[in-house]
Amino acid sequence: MRLERRAAASAAMAVLAPVIAVMLAGLGAAALFAALGRDPLACLYTLFIAPLADGNGWSELGLKATPLLLCAMGIAVGVRANVWNIGAEGQFTMGAIAGAAVALGLGDAGWFVLPLVLVAGVAGGAAWGGVAAWLRTRCNAHEILVTLMLSYVAIQILGWLVRGPMQDPEGFNFPQSPMFAASAMLAPLFEGGRVTGALVLALLTVPAGAVLLDRTVAGYRLRVVGLAPGAARYAGFSERRAVWFCLLLSGGLAGLAGVCEVAGPIGQLMPSISPGYGFAGIIVAFLGRLRPVGILFAAVLMALLYLGGESLQITQQLPLAATGVIQGMLLLFLLAADVFTLFRPRFSRSHGDG
């Protein structure tokens, strides 16, 4: 078998491929469940359907998908321009820190606190992305490594702050900040649920991202810079500006995700505010094929897998590692299936490179 590039991406396969991949992963998961001595159907139901059985489940899905969507959207815009921000985790953390600083500094001063907190979050994330942009444009240091390293630095800075300058003086010296005042917090969208207006902001990035990438000159320039840096230079598009734009944008979005977590479901600064949203965002971006609508679906799927994994533990007493294996399998199948949208398998005697 060999692969032949299609003249245009197959629309049918674009829809069919993920469906096939999910089904294959489902089969693999069922086999794993059976091997672990569980009822495969009950487990599949628990993994994919039970988390959405009630309103609260949907609310939690939105809550979990929000940071994934925000981080992934920024990463995707960057990758389209060949700017690799794999440090969204660090920008997420710095956004949370900056937002928390404003929230704790202003206290319950009034309605204007929340907007300022959110702006500070965006600024904090963008600033952390900006450091990488500066090092790239000024010193030529590649952003893949710099953003990754800065993530670790940010996480340690957070650890230092909650044990030092931002520690709750009433908190018996435990590593945590005071709780935020009500006026610094995002209110739940509806009574009883935890999902906040951050979901709306995250959803807005989908049309905004689509317009930016496909309908604006700026988006066109970014793509040209990404696909053909030489041609872009010839056409007068600045790679430098693309780097700055992408890292500030993706840093800002990750920072927004971070501040929305601490000013939303968490309500204070603590050492562990992210279970790796910034890194998961990279997978989400690629699963969504770097396209805004695709990223939305990918973020929801990823969020569902997290929730389903918890349900499997709670109701089926299945080790979380089993969920990890299934997640990995599903992602690998999805990525493998992707190829058939761009390539056509040709079953003939191969005389090329094998």
Place this chain on the structure above:
Amino acid sequence: MLSRRTLMLAPAAGLIAVPAKAVTAALRVAFVYVSPVGDAGWTFQHELGRRALDAAMGAAVRTSFVENVEEGADAERVIRKLAADGNDLIFTTSFGYMNPTLKVAGSFPGKKFEHATGYKRSVNLATYSARFYEGRYAAGVLAGRMSKSGIFGYVAAFPIPEVLQGINAFTLGARSVNPKATTKVVWTSSWFDPGKERAAADTLIAGGADVVTHHTDSTAVAQAAEEKGVFSIAYNSDQSKYGPKTCLSAITHDWSAYYIRRVKAVLDGSWKSIDTWGGVKEGMTKLAPFNAAVPEAVRKEVAGVMAAIGAGTRKPFAGPLADQDGKIKVPAGQAMADKDIAEMKWFVDGVQGKI
């Protein structure tokens, strides 16, 4: 880094076989763990408590656990789901679950919650912790007797009060038998990173420490000591099999009796929201069996110290206590108040290292 959400096959498989309907009479008890159960460490000790609870109560309870639950936004969802799924009593076993547990307890007034190591309580939320430092003090006596150099190495994760209490108590115990003893402290900034704990232990041993101990979650320190032929005193769990020749003992946590007592209280209706801070007396802090290398006289002495602490005749933080700069923190004839112990953020004289 990417996905820390991994875990262990639990010997809880037997639970699945029990159809839910048949055991409606059983009290359902759930545990939330911050890390994988593993085979040693903080979470493992809670898991031992859960298993003991199962064994002691039989069909009267049905227990389950969720492990590796992040201390961020995920915790509240997990706790809420456990409550909504019909659990009657929920133990959340890490400090970072404090506010999520409080929130969920507020929305489920009919359920009971217990949070380990925290300080916020409500009508249906109790708190519990153990005076780990009492065992540390006795371990310090043991280290002081077994050391030739009088230099101790202490691999610690984060400078929070619980860890600082342990370092101080250990040093005071050691100084009670060797006034020149010093404890060198290094920080790994991680509860679990075997490689880093190993490197930290290597460094301390290279610097002349001949007894090392740790306040982290892996068995790497005991292994490093065994390889280098110096003594170790383990923490959380008995780690003698990782240091058959050199692991002198371990300060262990035993939650079994507490869990059984609290479950019985729920069953007979006497459960109240209280704060429990038990120690040697309550059997919540223990020393693991001594290594063959510990002479009889030392065994007796250390056991005596444990007994005196249990009886309340010996207080680890009794005055006179001076900090590293020589400033008197507790005058002679007084013992430190519980509140001050709980908030501890300084080192006693004899500790080399900074917070």
Place this chain on the structure above:
Amino acid sequence: MDEVMIVALLVATLRAAAPLILAGLGELVCERAGVLNLGVEGMMLVGAMVGFAATLTSGSVWLGLLAAMLAGAAMAGVFAVLTIGLAANQVASGLALTIFGVGFSALFGAPYQSHPIPGLATVVFPHLSAAAPLVQQLLLIDPLVWLALAAPFLAGRFLDRTRAGLILRAVGESAEVAHALGYKVMRIRALATVFGGAMAGLGGAYLSLAYTPMWTENMVSGRGWIALALVVFSTWKPLLLALGAVLFGFVTIAGFQAEAWGIPLAPNLLATLPYLATILVLVLISRDTLRLKLNAPAALGKPFHPAG
């Protein structure tokens, strides 16, 4: 500081660096062929688990090391099929491979927890703990550490001085040109990827069989990511990679030593030092644009299909 202490600290540094060198070299060769595999952490974990399980079952640490390399190679094989055979995105596939590896090693490694085994150094030198302190320190440099010290020279020689190395680099520079010259681009890339996996497996096994001889889930604790960073840090030069790994180990150990001496350092801020140092070195070497461009594989991460 006496000489035993200095030697002990140096040995501790080398041992902390060894797994990073082994895994990093594998990734370096793989990247030189134009393949970016972000699954190092997952491959190391599976290598650590399988190596430990094989040692425990067979009783031979050497069989364990072999099994670890095979396991890492198998993981990399999956990656190669996906990214080289099916042209899937390398970054996403690597991350997915790590998620899979973390879960797989934890799930199937569960029965092997709680079984201590003698470390590699003790296996090779049974009377280790009875030796004189200085001798003991030197004996702690076990065969894998020696391998980690020698491997960068071998890899450097292979890449720069052999025909096979030249072809491998050509494939990483421009798959199209290499293909036009008649080289089997996909086969060469697949081999480099599988080699990278085997080395990652070996690096993982160093942790579970020599450094901290035990299996605990997630015991690699991010070293796969550090290995990846070191590859870029080294500008794809094996000797610089080894130097970077030793430097990383040194900064960690030196920080611990400073704390043990009572020098006041905020532990969290101290923990940022290795990362800041990496950025600093990267900035310093990257200023020399020409040299960076000479070393970085031009086709890194770009899929290639001869039929395309």
